[in-house]
Amino acid sequence: MSAEAADPGAPLRRRSRPRIDLRRLGRVALRGPVSRDRLPDAIGHVAEAHRAHHPDADLTILRRAYVLAESSHRGQMRKSGEPYITHPLAVTLILAELGAETTTLTASLLHDTVEDTEVTLDQVKEQFGDEVCYLVDGVTKLEKVDYGAAAEPETFRKMLVATGNDVRVMSIKLADRLHNMRTLGVMRPEKQARIAKVTRDVLIPLAERLGVQALKTELEDLVFAILHPEEYEHTRALIAAAAGPDAPLDTIADNVRGTLRDAGISAEVLIRPRHFVSVHRVRGKRGELRGTDFGRLLVLVTEDADCYAVLGELHTCFTPVISEFKDFIAAPKFNLYQSLHTAVVGPGGAVAEILIRTHRMHKVAEAGVVALGNPYAQDAAAAPQTEPSDERADPTRPGWLSRLLDWQESATDPDTFWTTLRADLAQDREITVFRTDGGTLGLPAGASCVDAAYAQYGDRAHTSIGARVNGRLATLSTVLSDGDTVQLLLAQDTASGPSPDWLDHARTPAARIAITGWLTDHPDEAKPTSSTMTSVDPGGPGPAEPAGPEREAQAIAPPRTRSGPRATGVVVDGPDAPVRLAGCCTPVPPDELTGFLVRGGTVTVHRRECPAVAAMQEIGRAPVGARWADGDGRESDAGCRVTLVAESFGRPRLLADLTEAIATAEAAIVSATVEPPSEQRVRHTYTLQLPDAAGLPALMRAMREVAGVYDVSRAQHPAPAG
Numbered sequence: 244m245s246a247e248a249a250d251p252g253a254p255l256r257r258r259s260r261p262r263i264d265l266r267r268l269g270r271v272a273l274r275g276p277v278s279r280d281r282l283p284d285a286i287g288h289v290a291e292a293h294r295a296h297h298p299d300a301d302l303t304i305l306r307r308a309y310v311l312a313e314s315s316h317r318g319q320m321r322k323s324g325e326p327y328i329t330h331p332l333a334v335t336l337i338l339a340e341l342g343a344e345t346t347t348l349t350a351s352l353l354h355d356t357v358e359d360t361e362v363t364l365d366q367v368k369e370q371f372g373d374e375v376c377y378l379v380d381g382v383t384k385l386e387k388v389d390y391g392a393a394a395e396p397e398t399f400r401k402m403l404v405a406t407g408n409d410v411r412v413m414s415i416k417l418a419d420r421l422h423n424m425r426t427l428g429v430m431r432p433e434k435q436a437r438i439a440k441v442t443r444d445v446l447i448p449l450a451e452r453l454g455v456q457a458l459k460t461e462l463e464d465l466v467f468a469i470l471h472p473e474e475y476e477h478t479r480a481l482i483a484a485a486a487g488p489d490a491p492l493d494t495i496a497d498n499v500r501g502t503l504r505d506a507g508i509s510a511e512v513l514i515r516p517r518h519f520v521s522v523h524r525v526r527g528k529r530g531e532l533r534g535t536d537f538g539r540l541l542v543l544v545t546e547d548a549d550c551y552a553v554l555g556e557l558h559t560c561f562t563p564v565i566s567e568f569k570d571f572i573a574a575p576k577f578n579l580y581q582s583l584h585t586a587v588v589g590p591g592g593a594v595a596e597i598l599i600r601t602h603r604m605h606k607v608a609e610a611g612v613v614a615l616g617n618p619y620a621q622d623a624a625a626a627p628q629t630e631p632s633d634e635r636a637d638p639t640r641p642g643w644l645s646r647l648l649d650w651q652e653s654a655t656d657p658d659t660f661w662t663t664l665r666a667d668l669a670q671d672r673e674i675t676v677f678r679t680d681g682g683t684l685g686l687p688a689g690a691s692c693v694d695a696a697y698a699q700y701g702d703r704a705h706t707s708i709g710a711r712v713n714g715r716l717a718t719l720s721t722v723l724s725d726g727d728t729v730q731l732l733l734a735q736d737t738a739s740g741p742s743p744d745w746l747d748h749a750r751t752p753a754a755r756i757a758i759t760g761w762l763t764d765h766p767d768e769a770k771p772t773s774s775t776m777t778s779v780d781p782g783g784p785g786p787a788e789p790a791g792p793e794r795e796a797q798a799i800a801p802p803r804t805r806s807g808p809r810a811t812g813v814v815v816d817g818p819d820a821p822v823r824l825a826g827c828c829t830p831v832p833p834d835e836l837t838g839f840l841v842r843g844g845t846v847t848v849h850r851r852e853c854p855a856v857a858a859m860q861e862i863g864r865a866p867v868g869a870r871w872a873d874g875d876g877r878e879s880d881a882g883c884r885v886t887l888v889a890e891s892f893g894r895p896r897l898l899a900d901l902t903e904a905i906a907t908a909e910a911a912i913v914s915a916t917v918e919p920p921s922e923q924r925v926r927h928t929y930t931l932q933l934p935d936a937a938g939l940p941a942l943m944r945a946m947r948e949v950a951g952v953y954d955v956s957r958a959q960h961p962a963p964a965g
Contacts, residue, residue, distance in 0.1 A: 292339035300345050308352040315360035322429045337418040341610040347411045350378035358383045381405030381412035396661035407648045410612045417458045420446050424465040439469040448668035454578035454611025463520040478523045491534035495589035506556045511543040539596040550583050550599045561587035577673040579607050650753035663752040674725035690750045692719045696731045697754040705741050706734040708951040709892040720748040734950030816868035821845045828853035829886040831936040838867035883936040886958035889927040891951045893920045900949045908942040
């Protein structure tokens, strides 16, 4: 199917863009150079469109650029049969209609000269200056003879890097692709499909992110016609059937004009037909289409305040559909888009969607970054240049582009870059989270604390152990929302690294590439952060090997008794009976004690605040008085036994670091249990033998200082004891 034939029909077109007569321009282009005192006829369309946006523009440089382009491309023909010069002319006209400034148009006329002719970048620089040279170089493709199959992804990488310094590079590329898509019908069907898929996956998302809706919507329709011809033809038929003089939107538009006129609000009310893909999406969402679904009303005013005045009148005089209201003026989209969106119920129950914006907002909504002109001109005029700099700070460079440029440096493999680029561009919504130092992070919707860590710290995020989100402790897997405040917590151990589980929660390419790279470089260290159960040799502090499936039946734990360790230094009131310290709370001096007589004639001694004490009293068990034998609260030389619970974030080598801290405090590990991780949180339970109870506070402090551990407490529930 011809791309030109697939383009939306004139009566239903969203914009009445004049098309170049390629045959006429072909004849004009072959006539050769013209006199120096007049503009070539071939760029008359360009000059007219350019002067509509820039009345005082100097067209001399455009004339010189055309002369060089025409003479360089002379004799070259497009596959469609027209002289090749018609292509740069058409691309330049597209940009001129969007309001691009003269430098962009000059580079657009020359954008294929270095790639397809004998003209060199040095010649372009000598005749037209550094800026034009930079733009032409940015859109020049890499040679397949040098890069082979990697030529296309590496060309896009080159363009994106150039766009990072000057967004006008991508403006030219988008216009170039639009004209190529318009004339794609001369290509073989398989090549049409390949180009259309790249356009869908890369160029259309870039047009959306740069806010160039005029190019994005037409590219969508052309891709739709090539990749889904049956759905396209069905949509075309629906639009044609809905067209007519008595369209429902006409009546609502007249009512809106009358309402605003009576309110004294000066506004232009237009009917904005939906493009083909938009109609197709609405049909997929609603099923049967209503008469008002084929377009929307566009209300254009002069000032921002007038937008809200219009909104107030419409919601007063019509029944609003509250669920359809969105304020993109107070909170603009990340691609510069601003508008008020609402919907009202018109006569007969017809629902009309309405866009309200100023003329300036409308220009930016259609042309995006192209409408901003030269991003450096204002800076140069506003402030004198203090010192030369190789870096050109682009005020229009959005956060998503900065992130893309950062991660592409790590994706050295072309296939990895190409796959990751498409995945990154598929994420079409952005959130902003705040750092505790006052800075902000721009992240794609659905990003987690893992993504925030790598966005803020780069490779230092390998040592992340958790975060605080809005002041509350959170795991790295926590999904962030727009407006959250996040504080990332890093371990002091710079040798620690990420867990493979992090890949399940990383949305940004930068995070995924960094994590994958670390895991590849450290295959022996990329192990699960904990096992289901770990056994520790009672004779020493080191942990045994994690439990494997083949040892599951052994329970990986030494035999235990229910009654806990035999007490030393404890005196109880009542009968002379064996005394044991309760394993659920493992009291140590100077804990206050209470005991209970249990089966077998043994007195079990608990800490008074132990939950088991209340449970025993509820069932009628009488407490037995208990106290430490020494008046100063010290235990005998036999030491004391205590059970501690450590709460931590999972990370490699955490268990080894904890046991090292315990050993340094001269405590012996009687038994240890590591529960399965839950949301990257791990619970460790240790029964320890201390030489002196006085060392317990220092031991607990040492365990809390281990990177990743956020709490250490005495056990308050039944726990195994050796």
